[in-house]
Amino acid sequence: MSPVRVTFRRTVGMARGLYTTALALAGFLAAAAALLAFNLDAAEGSRVRLVPLWTVSVSPVLPLLSALLGMDVWSDERKTGRVELLLTAPVRERDLVLGKFLGVWAMSSGAVILAHLLSSAVLRLYAPTLLEGVSVFSFLPGVFALMLQGALWSAVAVAASACFRNAAASACATIAVLVAVPRALWCALMAWAPQGRPSFGEMPLDAHAFDLAAGAVSTAVLVTYAVLTVGALLFASKTIAALRCESRGASGLRFSTRFALVLSALLAVQLIALAYRLDVTLDVPIGGDGFRFSPRTRTVLASSQGSLTITAFMDRKDARFREVGHFLRALAAEAEAQCGLRIDLQHVDPTLDLGAASRLIGAGAEKDSLVFERDGRIECLRLADGYGERNCISLIERMTVPFQRSNVYWTTGHGEASFSDVGNEGVSRIARELEWSGYGNRTLDLADESGTVSNDCALVVIAGARNDFSEVEMNRLNAYLNGPGGKGMGGRLLVLLDSDQFTGMQSLLAKWEIRPMAKALAGVATQTGTDVIVRDFSADHAVSAPFAGQQVILERPVVFERLGGNGPRFSPLLGAGGACLAAAVESGEEVKDLAFRPTRIIAVGDSGFVRNWSLANDGNANRDFFLNCVKYLSGRDALTQSGAETDLLVSKMDRSDRARFVVVSAIALPFFVFVVMALAIRRRRSR
Amino acid sequence: MFEVRNIAFSYGAQPVLRDVSFVVSPGETVSIVGDNGAGKTTLLKILATLMTQDAGSIRVNGQDAVHYPLRYRSQLGYLQENPSLYEDMTVKGYLKYRAQLKGELDKRIRRRVGEAAEICHITDILMQPIRKLSFGLKKRVALADAMLLRPRVLLLDDVLAGLDRSMREAAGTIVSTVAAFSSVIVTGHEITDLVKWSTRILVLRNGVISATIPAAGMDAAATVSRVDQALRGGGL
Numbered sequence: 001m002s003p004v005r006v007t008f009r010r011t012v013g014m015a016r017g018l019y020t021t022a023l024a025l026a027g028f029l030a031a032a033a034a035l036l037a038f039n040l041d042a043a044e045g046s047r048v049r050l051v052p053l054w055t056v057s058v059s060p061v062l063p064l065l066s067a068l069l070g071m072d073v074w075s076d077e078r079k080t081g082r083v084e085l086l087l088t089a090p091v092r093e094r095d096l097v098l099g100k101f102l103g104v105w106a107m108s109s110g111a112v113i114l115a116h117l118l119s120s121a122v123l124r125l126y127a128p129t130l131l132e133g134v135s136v137f138s139f140l141p142g143v144f145a146l147m148l149q150g151a152l153w154s155a156v157a158v159a160a161s162a163c164f165r166n167a168a169a170s171a172c173a174t175i176a177v178l179v180a181v182p183r184a185l186w187c188a189l190m191a192w193a194p195q196g197r198p199s200f201g202e203m204p205l206d207a208h209a210f211d212l213a214a215g216a217v218s219t220a221v222l223v224t225y226a227v228l229t230v231g232a233l234l235f236a237s238k239t240i241a242a243l244r245c246e247s248r249g250a251s252g253l254r255f256s257t258r259f260a261l262v263l264s265a266l267l268a269v270q271l272i273a274l275a276y277r278l279d280v281t282l283d284v285p286i287g288g289d290g291f292r293f294s295p296r297t298r299t300v301l302a303s304s305q306g307s308l309t310i311t312a313f314m315d316r317k318d319a320r321f322r323e324v325g326h327f328l329r330a331l332a333a334e335a336e337a338q339c340g341l342r343i344d345l346q347h348v349d350p351t352l353d354l355g356a357a358s359r360l361i362g363a364g365a366e367k368d369s370l371v372f373e374r375d376g377r378i379e380c381l382r383l384a385d386g387y388g389e390r391n392c393i394s395l396i397e398r399m400t401v402p403f404q405r406s407n408v409y410w411t412t413g414h415g416e417a418s419f420s421d422v423g424n425e426g427v428s429r430i431a432r433e434l435e436w437s438g439y440g441n442r443t444l445d446l447a448d449e450s451g452t453v454s455n456d457c458a459l460v461v462i463a464g465a466r467n468d469f470s471e472v473e474m475n476r477l478n479a480y481l482n483g484p485g486g487k488g489m490g491g492r493l494l495v496l497l498d499s500d501q502f503t504g505m506q507s508l509l510a511k512w513e514i515r516p517m518a519k520a521l522a523g524v525a526t527q528t529g530t531d532v533i534v535r536d537f538s539a540d541h542a543v544s545a546p547f548a549g550q551q552v553i554l555e556r557p558v559v560f561e562r563l564g565g566n567g568p569r570f571s572p573l574l575g576a577g578g579a580c581l582a583a584a585v586e587s588g589e590e591v592k593d594l595a596f597r598p599t600r601i602i603a604v605g606d607s608g609f610v611r612n613w614s615l616a617n618d619g620n621a622n623r624d625f626f627l628n629c630v631k632y633l634s635g636r637d638a639l640t641q642s643g644a645e646t647d648l649l650v651s652k653m654d655r656s657d658r659a660r661f662v663v664v665s666a667i668a669l670p671f672f673v674f675v676v677m678a679l680a681i682r683r684r685r686s687r
Numbered sequence: 688m689f690e691v692r693n694i695a696f697s698y699g700a701q702p703v704l705r706d707v708s709f710v711v712s713p714g715e716t717v718s719i720v721g722d723n724g725a726g727k728t729t730l731l732k733i734l735a736t737l738m739t740q741d742a743g744s745i746r747v748n749g750q751d752a753v754h755y756p757l758r759y760r761s762q763l764g765y766l767q768e769n770p771s772l773y774e775d776m777t778v779k780g781y782l783k784y785r786a787q788l789k790g791e792l793d794k795r796i797r798r799r800v801g802e803a804a805e806i807c808h809i810t811d812i813l814m815q816p817i818r819k820l821s822f823g824l825k826k827r828v829a830l831a832d833a834m835l836l837r838p839r840v841l842l843l844d845d846v847l848a849g850l851d852r853s854m855r856e857a858a859g860t861i862v863s864t865v866a867a868f869s870s871v872i873v874t875g876h877e878i879t880d881l882v883k884w885s886t887r888i889l890v891l892r893n894g895v896i897s898a899t900i901p902a903a904g905m906d907a908a909a910t911v912s913r914v915d916q917a918l919r920g921g922g923l
Contacts, residue, residue, distance in 0.1 A: 090761035
């Protein structure tokens with residue numbers, strides 16, 4: 001048996017018998033799970049993939065585990081004098097160091113795999129939607145990234161242990177080298193040049209883990225980790241060998257050892273510099289974690305013909321470049337699979353492809369955007385506005401599907417949310433999406449002299465009015481809804497009500513047999529305690545049917561009830577806790593007379609759900625529900641399908657689920673692991 | 688043949704060993720005695736390659752310890768003054784681990800462990816955890832480790848320290864047995880015991896071998912008396 005293997009087995013065997021190993025492992029699992037819960041919360045609704053998110057949750061804790069596992073592999077041998085037994089054996093120091101390193105690395109890798117298994121199990125229990133389409137193999141890049149980092153951390157821990165007789169000093173040195181110094185330097189750099197953060201990107205150690213887990217394999221990063229790992233092992237080996245050179249006569253040996261270390265350090269720097277100069281980044285396709293496009297996207301792609309060019313007009317070094325590339329390639333592949341539109345992809349680097357860049361800028365395109373070109377027509381989607389499925393497909397729809405522009409009229413003068421307000425309380429985001437979907441946004445002042453609703457109005461939106469409508473205004477609104485002559489060609493109204501802010505709408509809605517009520521809901525799922533997670537979508541109505549399995553978040557919603565009568569057709573759309581939180585009413589039954597246009601009203605019990613602060617989170621279907629309401633009311637029934645983004649990180653965990661997730665993954669399971677290991681150690685010791 | 692030629696060693700400016708030379712033939716047991724701080728342990732550590740001498744050479748059958756360290760160490764057995772073992776292991780597990788580390792073939796390990804255990808009289812404690820053993824038994828286990836692969840040179844540092852009379856006698860028996868296949872070098876202060884097993888006694892005084900006293904076939908009491916005299920600085 002080779003000495004490396006013998007030393008490896010001894011290192012692992014010794015660690016298995018220590019309570020500190022059990023404690024370190026349990027602490028690692030708890031910290032990693034807590035970070036994952038925190039990161040999941042922060043990334044809810046974003047485009048971050050689960051595997052990179054899990055990887056960057058484990059990555060910061062891994063150096064601490066390596067430091068604890070490796071702290072006594074040499075320091076304990078030196079302290080007890082057993083190092084003499086090792087040094088008198090016919091074994092090279094490098095074999096001993098390698099064996100101990102492999103032992104620490106194997107244990108830290110085992111801990112990473114255990115963390116993966118436990119995280120997967122708990123996620124499957126509390127957030128199964130996150131694991132939809134994510135196979136076991138999807139985590140391999142993340143595990144590989146952590147093992148690569150773990151190799152370097154373990155090598156540094158072994159090297160630090162070789163320098164000290166005291167295990168605690170060794171652990172402190174390792175943590176200082178791996179955690180404190182790099183992060184302190186990074187913080188200092190950020191404090192010194194805060195404006196440089198975008199160009200510097202993320203903290204390199206975190207960024208490496210994230211990129212590798214996302215399938216972006218940089219040869220320079222691989223070489224750097226390999227060189228530094230070998231360097232740390234060489235240092236440990238020479239440190240152990242130097243234990244024989246304490247006499248004055250061995251000064252020559254000491255000098256040659258130090259000289260060899262300095263030369264090795266210089267060689268390592270050269271190698272790393274060369275690796276970065278020749279860096280090649282490979283995009284490794286990660287199976288099972290691909291894009292899943294919505295029915296709406298597939299419909300638009302299938303119903304469009306001809307070709308379209310999408311140009312990624314951005315710097316290749318931009319942090320979003322790989323993510324954008326992944327998405328566009330998936331979109332083009334989906335278009336090809338639908339046998340409809342043909343999408344050609346291009347990339348123009350504004351700093352390198354100067355000719356193409358000047359052409360795009362001349363055509364009105366902006367840097368850091370996606371440029372859609374078709375038959376000489378150019379549309380530009382800024383990356384800052386979101387480059388996901390919904391926005392891209394809206395643009396493609398505008399460029400490929402012929403449409404008539406319809407106008408949405410937003411009432412004003414009663415404290416309503418304004419589509420020109422870009423602040424948190426405004427609705428500029430949803431208004432911009434309406435424009436991308438072919439709608440124009442107009443204001444409607446019913447109190448104005450000419451306050452009648454224009455003929456080009458597709459629908460009127462009352463978005464969270466806070467002051468009462470006057471009688472004149474109500475009359476004008478009623479006249480619009482009833483249509484000329486009181487019947488036929490009826491109007492369309494979307495009312496977003498806030499609790500206790502009915503502003504005279506009761507009487508209007510009562511005519512259409514809807515009664516709003518401010519009522520506290522009990523036993524409903526919530527994220528913050530004041531909001532309501534709505535998952536009950538009526539399958540009988542075109543507006544709500546496509547949202548099965550998704551969720552809409554309403555803040556203190558108003559409850560609607562149907563008044564008795566045989567008037568307009570009443571359809572509940574959203575429900576929670578047995579209450580109706582959004583409803584649609586239509587005048588009369590379906591008619592075959594094309595000249596007749598039924599009045600349609602949709603009332604939603606919250607206006608906050610489409611305000612800008614709410615739409616900052618893409619993880620819910622708020623935006624799509626609103627868009628569907630608008631499309632249904634304006635008569636675009638054919639396009640009323642779920643346009644929800646499907647490449648987002650949506651855990652669908654409410655507050656109690658999150659609490660259970662943290663308790664189980666960060667407390668109960670680590671404690672269980674500790675108890676099992678402690679019992680095994682106790683049993684072994686009592687034998 | 689184990690040859691030590693002109694070994695010199697110093698800690699900083701403080702010389703510890705000066706011009707130490709001796710030869711030990713196979714089957715010979717040489718004891719090195721001296722006062723505390725005379726340099727016995729330092730000398731043995733140099734012979735075990737745990738320290739590097741300032742000058743001089745060490746050879747086993749012509750192979751130099753500096754130029755061929757692995758070959759040299761493969762012919763070496765070393766017992767520390769205060770043996771520190773892996774407390775979490777059983778005696779058998781420890782000896783097996785040490786045999787593996789020293790490069791013994793797997794198929795021979797069981798036999799080697801059995802032999803060493805028999806010679807050191809630890810057969811009945813092979814399955815016991817080391818942490819439960821007394822100091823004397825631990826020393827026997829360490830001795831079994833040192834002689835595990837029948838080394839050509841066996842270095843025993845203060846082998847009798849801390850042992851009671853019966854243990855010392857047992858250790859003497861073991862060393863005598865081992866001497867049949869090894870050149871044994873022992874250090875210690877227990878001159879009466881050492882004289883019984885040794886073929887020669889080297890007296891180390893102020894870093895120099897001040898006297899070489901033959902012990903084999905000599906009257907033990909007279910030899911002890913001569914060693915005492917040499918230690919006090921008297922001429923021989």
